[in-house]
Amino acid sequence: MTEALFALHRGLPRQGPGSDATTRRLLELAGPLPGRRPRVLDAGCGPGRAALLLAEEAGARVTAVDVHQPFLDELTAAAVSRGLDERITVLNRSMDRLPFPDHSFDVIWSEGAVYTVGFETALRSWRRLLAPGGVLVVTEIEWTTSAPSTQARAFWDPVYPLRTSAANADAARAAGYWVDAHWPLPESDWWNEYYTPLSERIARADPADPAHPGMGQALAAARAEITLRRHHGSDYDYAGYVLHPAPISSATVSGTTSRSASHAGAGTSVGTGIGIGTGTTDAATRTPRRTPTGAPGPGATATPVGTTAATHPHLLTNRKTMNTSWTTRPETTADVAAIREINTAAFPTDLEAGIVDALRADPEAWIDGLSLLAEAPDGTPVAHALLTRCHVDGAPALTLGPCAVLPSAQRTGAGSAAIRAGLDAARARGEGLVLVLGHPEYYPRFGFTPASRFGIRAPFDVPDEAMMALALDPAHPIPTGTIQYPAAFGV
Numbered sequence: 001m002t003e004a005l006f007a008l009h010r011g012l013p014r015q016g017p018g019s020d021a022t023t024r025r026l027l028e029l030a031g032p033l034p035g036r037r038p039r040v041l042d043a044g045c046g047p048g049r050a051a052l053l054l055a056e057e058a059g060a061r062v063t064a065v066d067v068h069q070p071f072l073d074e075l076t077a078a079a080v081s082r083g084l085d086e087r088i089t090v091l092n093r094s095m096d097r098l099p100f101p102d103h104s105f106d107v108i109w110s111e112g113a114v115y116t117v118g119f120e121t122a123l124r125s126w127r128r129l130l131a132p133g134g135v136l137v138v139t140e141i142e143w144t145t146s147a148p149s150t151q152a153r154a155f156w157d158p159v160y161p162l163r164t165s166a167a168n169a170d171a172a173r174a175a176g177y178w179v180d181a182h183w184p185l186p187e188s189d190w191w192n193e194y195y196t197p198l199s200e201r202i203a204r205a206d207p208a209d210p211a212h213p214g215m216g217q218a219l220a221a222a223r224a225e226i227t228l229r230r231h232h233g234s235d236y237d238y239a240g241y242v243l244h245p246a247p248i249s250s251a252t253v254s255g256t257t258s259r260s261a262s263h264a265g266a267g268t269s270v271g272t273g274i275g276i277g278t279g280t281t282d283a284a285t286r287t288p289r290r291t292p293t294g295a296p297g298p299g300a301t302a303t304p305v306g307t308t309a310a311t312h313p314h315l316l317t318n319r320k321t322m323n324t325s326w327t328t329r330p331e332t333t334a335d336v337a338a339i340r341e342i343n344t345a346a347f348p349t350d351l352e353a354g355i356v357d358a359l360r361a362d363p364e365a366w367i368d369g370l371s372l373l374a375e376a377p378d379g380t381p382v383a384h385a386l387l388t389r390c391h392v393d394g395a396p397a398l399t400l401g402p403c404a405v406l407p408s409a410q411r412t413g414a415g416s417a418a419i420r421a422g423l424d425a426a427r428a429r430g431e432g433l434v435l436v437l438g439h440p441e442y443y444p445r446f447g448f449t450p451a452s453r454f455g456i457r458a459p460f461d462v463p464d465e466a467m468m469a470l471a472l473d474p475a476h477p478i479p480t481g482t483i484q485y486p487a488a489f490g491v
Helices: 003-007 020-030 049-057 069-081 119-127 152-158 165-176 188-204 215-235 335-348 351-360 415-429
Strands: 039-043 061-066 088-092 106-112 130-143 177-186 238-245 325-332 369-376 381-392 396-406 433-437 467-471 483-484
Touching: 003 106, 003 215, 020 049, 020 130, 020 177, 020 238, 039 049, 039 119, 049 061, 049 069, 049 106, 049 467, 061 069, 069 088, 069 325, 069 467, 119 130, 119 165, 152 215, 165 177, 165 238, 177 467, 188 381, 215 238, 215 467, 238 369, 325 415, 335 369, 335 396, 335 415, 351 381, 369 415, 381 415, 396 483
Parallel strands: 039 061, 039 106, 061 088, 106 130, 396 433
Antiparallel strands: 130 238, 177 238, 325 369, 369 381, 381 396, 381 483, 433 467
């Protein structure tokens, strides 16, 4: 049936759940990649959607590994047609038996393929390949409930026994990683470029196709997979994990055992309910920027504050404070003193705290619901992000900042949690544009790009890469011109 499954999937936009948007989101969560040309291993690359995006948009040098040669041929042709052939190298090799020396890669990337060897096996075997400061980004299918339906269990248990996100996080830590972020894929990733075109292919396929023995079985398996998703999809999901190697002393990294004997070394695996997989067979605190007037730049942040996707309820852990989930919420009147304390502790002076107070008192700048806090598990506010009204040549926009994190919570993801919650709240309000003046190696992870690309400029001299903009809604018209900040910024 394997060849029939390959034939059924050949030429589809994707061979499993996913999207370019998800690849970009995971790239954001991974944070700035090392170097100008980061070395990336795409393990179980398939036809290479992620490899092409990473080479084109992240400037990466990608080694794409798979065992299904037609996929590699398709990727090679696409790389040539897009002028990326010098950045992408393909290799037909099992992704759990890689020939590379230790520390060969800055990034290891694997979307929709790790099940072919098992989550732990992949994480343990790949760890040695990561260079110091490297990052591993992987997607894995998992239960979203501790009590999945009988139908979902009956489908999954014989194929690939699933675990919860908490169990997968424990497995990642046991394999020697910190879990920086956990991000479930949106439901659209299952349908737009996978199940919908696959359903159309199924409707046209001939179950008795003599050129592909086993096509009847392949069609039945695909129909069962799609039906399960429709009726019991809330029981399971795909999720992206962003992992960094922990010091060897902080985790046990021995005992390489796959959960699924049917996948470990089992040749090219076609994952019912997972997609078609071909991974295996042998064939720091910084000083805020200041404007010429001496005021801190709008958007100045006390520290690059982590990389965690903290607004999602399935957030797991972060590098500095393990087992921490950041709860985010809008400020209330009872939080004014705590917010002032966060800003005073985060910055060298109380200037930023004063700006926040002045913005709160300005009815033309302040917007209820766009001052966000991140709380530790005990309810203590530890990070603050603020969005207020500004204008671009008279058209309304938002400015992000000040943003601040208590020193004890810096580099834990708390700041990212507050910022992402603020951006989500702004998007929910129907806002179209957010501006920030800040660190050009930090804010792009949230989607910010140089404002000059939109024809937007600051009212003072500032490095082009530090003045950034984020279009919250691509359908919303983006104004051009000079930014007018609230009076509290003094610019």
